Amino acid sequence: MKRMTEKFPVLAAVLLMAGCQSSGPAQAPDAPEQGLRVLSVSAAELGPTTHGREEPGLAEACRDWRLTPEQVERFFSLSQRYAEGSGLHQRFYFLPCRITGELQADGQRWNFAINAAATASWNNGNEIREFGCSAAECEPLVLMMPDGGEAEE
Secondary structure (H helix, E strand, O other): OOOOOHHOHHHHHHHHHHHOOOOOEOOOOOOOOOOEEEEEOOOEOOOOOOHHOOOHHHHHHHOOOOOHHHHHHHHHHEEEOEEEEEEEOHHHHOOEEEEEEEEEEEEEEEEEEEEOOOOOEEEEEOOEEEEEOOOOOHHOOOOOOOOOOOOOO
C-alpha cells in the first residue's frame, strides 16, 4: 500500500508544516493488556476537518478503510502504550478518519478509536489510554504511518 503522503501531496505538506516531528520515544513501559477481546467494530467515519474534506481522495480512502475484529486486536498487539503528555501526537500524524468500537481488556469494557494515522485510544469513562503503532506490520492496518526513524524492530 502506498503511503498517504504519496497519494495526497497537499495533505503531506499541511502535516509537515504542522510540525509533526519529534525526538525519541517516550512510551509507557507497558503494551496493551493480554486477553484483549474486540466486541464490536464500526465502519470508518470521516471527521469534520476542513483540510480532510478538501483533500482529493481522502473521503474515499476513509470510506474504503475497514478493520475486522482480528485486525483491531492485531493493531493493539503491535502498538505501544504512551503515557499522558509523552508527545504521542507529535510523533504521529493525524487524519480526520477513524474506526471506533468496543473491546474488553484488563477485566473492563473500553470504547476504542483508531485513527487512520496509526494512533488509538481507549476510554472507559474513568480512564483514557493512548497508543501508537510504528511497527512495520501496522502499515496494512492504517492509511498513514509515522515517518522513518520511529519504526520498531
